[in-house]
């Protein structure tokens with residue numbers, strides 16, 4: 001695990017965007033795994049800036065998002081589909097047929113999850129997966145559990161996650177209780193991983209992810225087993241390392 005601690009959120013976002021931009025410059029048809037949450041917003045803004053200044057071209061890039069709330073359609077302002085359009089896709093020259101986000105309204109979840117996995121495989125696998133991390137150590141929506149869930153699946157969200165994510169909704173009742181998420185194996189199969197975290201409220205989670213036992217009770221701890229992980233933290237998130 002390569003750990004980079006930077007001074008603030010702005011520098012974190014620039015570093016992360018530069019890593020993703022290099023990937024795209026070196027391989028224009030890169031398959032990029034994308035994340036939502038507040039953490040990657042600055043990275044997306046920086047990528048948009050790099051695109052607008054002519055430094056990167058998304059025309060051949062293929063993307064797969066980590067997760068989506070179950071029950072929300074793509075037009076819902078709280079959906080991750082809406083989020084991705086708002087912060088990234090509507091500002092860049094990505095080909096819409098290359099964008100993949102789990103369908104929150106899928107009628108047959110089992111088939112939808114299998115198809116998502118097949119599409120990732122058909123695209124040649126994920127070259128670099130961007131990750132945030134939940135306070136409880138979740139990645140994507142892989143919540144603390146007794147076992148690592150391998151592939152894309154339907155998740156029951158933790159109370160803690162529902163509470164944390166309620167800040168984006170009018171009330172806690174509006175937060176969906178389930179989501180579709182890539183599994184741990186899906187994430188671990190990506191060639192490279194780039195995890196971002198900021199703020200002192202995540203410092204213990206980060207400490208345990210890096211130094212603790214590898215356990216499904218802290219899903220991100222599994223990243224210790226991946227051969228190519230870069231973690232970018234601000235001073236707060238890295239304060240216990």
Ligand code: GLP
Nearest residue numbers: 036037038039132133134140141
């Ligand atoms: C959600 C997403 C995760 C994300 C997490 C952290 O639960 N499913 O992929 O990492 O939020 O969010 P934030 O970056 O806002 O702390």
